[in-house]
Amino acid sequence: MDVAIFTVRQQQLSVLLVQRPNTPDEPFPGLWALPGGFVDIDRDRDLEACALRKLRDKTAVTSPYLEQLGSWGSKDRDPRGWSTTHAYFALIPDAGTPEAGANAADAAWNPITGNGVTVKLAFDHREILETAIDRLRSKVEYTSLPVYLLPTEFTMTELQRMFEIVLGREVEKSAFRTRVFSADFIEPVPRMREGQQRPAQLYRLQRSSGVVFFPRTFSPRGHR
Amino acid sequence: MDVAIFTVRQQQLSVLLVQRPNTPDEPFPGLWALPGGFVDIDRDRDLEACALRKLRDKTAVTSPYLEQLGSWGSKDRDPRGWSTTHAYFALIPDAGTPEAGANAADAAWNPITGNGVTVKLAFDHREILETAIDRLRSKVEYTSLPVYLLPTEFTMTELQRMFEIVLGREVEKSAFRTRVFSADFIEPVPRMREGQQRPAQLYRLQRSSGVVFFPRTFSPRGHR
Numbered sequence: 001m002d003v004a005i006f007t008v009r010q011q012q013l014s015v016l017l018v019q020r021p022n023t024p025d026e027p028f029p030g031l032w033a034l035p036g037g038f039v040d041i042d043r044d045r046d047l048e049a050c051a052l053r054k055l056r057d058k059t060a061v062t063s064p065y066l067e068q069l070g071s072w073g074s075k076d077r078d079p080r081g082w083s084t085t086h087a088y089f090a091l092i093p094d095a096g097t098p099e100a101g102a103n104a105a106d107a108a109w110n111p112i113t114g115n116g117v118t119v120k121l122a123f124d125h126r127e128i129l130e131t132a133i134d135r136l137r138s139k140v141e142y143t144s145l146p147v148y149l150l151p152t153e154f155t156m157t158e159l160q161r162m163f164e165i166v167l168g169r170e171v172e173k174s175a176f177r178t179r180v181f182s183a184d185f186i187e188p189v190p191r192m193r194e195g196q197q198r199p200a201q202l203y204r205l206q207r208s209s210g211v212v213f214f215p216r217t218f219s220p221r222g223h224r
Numbered sequence: 225m226d227v228a229i230f231t232v233r234q235q236q237l238s239v240l241l242v243q244r245p246n247t248p249d250e251p252f253p254g255l256w257a258l259p260g261g262f263v264d265i266d267r268d269r270d271l272e273a274c275a276l277r278k279l280r281d282k283t284a285v286t287s288p289y290l291e292q293l294g295s296w297g298s299k300d301r302d303p304r305g306w307s308t309t310h311a312y313f314a315l316i317p318d319a320g321t322p323e324a325g326a327n328a329a330d331a332a333w334n335p336i337t338g339n340g341v342t343v344k345l346a347f348d349h350r351e352i353l354e355t356a357i358d359r360l361r362s363k364v365e366y367t368s369l370p371v372y373l374l375p376t377e378f379t380m381t382e383l384q385r386m387f388e389i390v391l392g393r394e395v396e397k398s399a400f401r402t403r404v405f406s407a408d409f410i411e412p413v414p415r416m417r418e419g420q421q422r423p424a425q426l427y428r429l430q431r432s433s434g435v436v437f438f439p440r441t442f443s444p445r446g447h448r
Contacts, residue, residue, distance in 0.1 A: 039297070041306040046298035070292055071310040073263070074270035086295040086308065146379040 001050050002036035002125065004069065004089040005059065008149045008165050010113040015129060016058060016074035019106045020122055027079045028122030034129065035107065036085065051088040058107045065091040065148035065211075069132055077124045089132040091148040140166045144185050144212040147205055155193050155200040156180070185209040225276050226260035226294065226349065228313040228356035232373045237337040239353060240282060243330045244346055251303045252346030253270070259331065259352065260309065275312040282331045289315040289372035289435075291363065293356055301348045304349050313356040315372040319332055364390045368420050368436040379417050379424040409433040 015031040035058045044050035048066065050152040056062055066088055073084030110117040115130045139145050146162035147154075160176050180186065187206050192199035229240040239258075246254040259282050268274035272290065287384055290312055297308030334341040339354045363369050370386035371378075384400050404410065411430050416423035 039308070041299065044299075047308060050297075071271055071295055073274075073310065074373065075265065075268075076270075082263065084263070084271060084310065086297065086310075131388055142266055157376075 001039060001046065002034040002087045002128060003053060003054050004034055004087065004129055005055055005064070005092060006089065006107065006112075006132075006136060006149070007094050008162060009109055009196050011161075011165060013166055014109040014111050015117060015132075016107055017110050017117070017119070017121070018025075018058065018132050019108075020163060023176075031122040032108075032110070032117075032119045033122040034087075034125050038089050048088075051090070052146050055090055055092075059092060061092045061125045065145065067135075069128070069135060072128060085128075087128050087132070087137065090143060091136075137166060137168075142214045142216070143211075144180075144183060144214075147186065153189055153191065153204050155202060157200065158218055159186070159203070165173045179214055182204045183212045183214055185212040225263060225271065225278060226258040226352060226363075227275050227278050227297060228258055228311065228353055229279055229288070229316060230313065230336075230356075230373070231333065232319050232386060233314050233318045234335075235385075235389060237390055238333040238335050239341060241334050241341065241343070241345070241354075242282065242332055243332075255336070255346040256332075256341075256343045257346040258311075258349045268330070271310050273289045275310075275314070279314055279316075283316060285316045289369065291359075291383055294374050296348055296352060309352075311352050311356070313359065315360075315369060317373060317375045354411045361390060361392075366438045366440070367439075368404075368407060368433075369411065377415065377426045377428050379426060380390060381424065382444055383410070385428070403438060407438055409436040 007014055007016075016035060020026060020028050020031050020033055022030040035054050037054065039047070039050045040053070044053060046148045047068075051066060052062070052064075055064055055066075067090075069087040069089045071084060071086055073082075075082045077083055077085075110119060112133060115133055116126055117129065120126075121129065136145070140163060146166055147159065149162045149166075150158060156177060158172065159180065160171065163176070164170055185206055186203040186209075189202050189204050191202045193202055228245040231238055231240075241256040242259050244250060244252050244255050244257055248436045252440060259278050261278065263271070265275070265407055268277060271292075275290055276286070279288055279290075291314075293311040293313045295308060295310055297306075299306045301307060301309075334343060340350055341353065344350075345353065360369070363437055364387060371383065373386050373390075374382060380401060382399065383387060383404065387400070388394050399431075409430055410433075413426050413428050415426045417426055
């Protein structure tokens with residue numbers, strides 16, 4: 001099991017990495033890797049429960065957006081021999097920092113640049129991460145996924161900003177709002193965001209809403 | 225590893241199933257299941273090679289369309305204990321009948337009705353098969369996948385019929401042809417199909433062509 005856990009922090013799409021033990025009897029000592037490890041057959045009911053446990057260990061987040069990413073398996077990916085992994089990807093709000101986790105001394109957020117990170121990754125994790133970034137970016141073109149990168153309550157400007165950060169480009173404000181409201185997956189709460197700017201309506205995900213698929217992708221400039 | 229192998233035979237989308245040994249020390253004795261089994265770490269370079277070997281054992285087809293479908297893993301899916309599987313789905317031409325395989329005495333094609341087959345399946349294979357059928361049908365709405373259900377050379381009418389069989393509905397002929405020609409993934413060969421009807425141009429998949437994504441899905445009546 002390996003989990004690519006994404007959040008947006010400091011206005012950058014970031015992935016959680018863990019440092020491997022620096023002992024010569026472990027493969028890739030000291031390198032960074034996606035959080036993961038073996039299924040615990042006494043504790044994990046199924047693969048999803050295993051992925052949630054790996055995530056909880058590092059972030060204290062218990063209800064992320066979680067999706068199966070794929071399988072990697074070959075005789076070469078681990079120097080110890082033939083191995084396979086079931087990879088997942090997760091989206092969490094920035095509040096789920098590694099520091100909040102129970103076992104997170106070795107974990108750190110790394111900003112995504114291009115299709116990966118600047119540090120060298122263990123195993124085939126560069127390829128798994130690249131696949132996760134591709135999947136995330138392509139889904140953000142036509143789904144409501146970025147809402148899972150936000151805290152429970154957010155303004156429309158904050159939601160738009162999440163789409164823009166993951167897409168890596170600006171979208172046009174009025175077309176964005178039309179699209180979001182017609183997709184009907186968020187609802188206003190009876191509170192405003194107060195601050196230095198004028199108060200802004202707060203929204204939350206509708207309780208019954210799963211991931212919403214938009215009828216079309218964003219055009220390059222966000223026009224419909 | 226489990227592989228959902230599809231073909232179209234006798235005008236019906238069909239899946240290859242194998243019968244489990246009828247011995248009391250094996251789980252689900254005598255029931256039907258998707259072809260699969262364990263990775264052979266001495267023979268299989270990676271998961272895809274393993275899937276191809278399973279397919280070759282049952283059908284003698286060596287170059288199918290092959291795609292990762294997903295992972296299934298839990299403490300309950302196999303009575304022998306915690307187990308996981310990497311599932312693939314494959315498309316092959318009708319020529320790849322089980323009888324042609326080296327080890328196919330136990331294999332049979334089952335027509336798909338609705339979202340599955342009429343026989344009871346072992347393990348969680350009903351769920352895996354349902355996921356494969358969903359994936360196939362949804363991809364056929366916007367990709368060139370049905371071309372892999374045909375022999376090397378085919379007429380436009382035969383290609384259209386493959387789309388219609390998988391989709392379970394008719395598509396409009398001229399809109400279908402416009403779509404296929406503008407997607408540019410097949411090419412004519414210097415031969416005609418001769419027969420009782422008037423000769424028809426034969427086509428083949430372009431050598432360099434992978435799966436092509438159409439710019440939009442088929443509308444319910446096939447109009448663009």
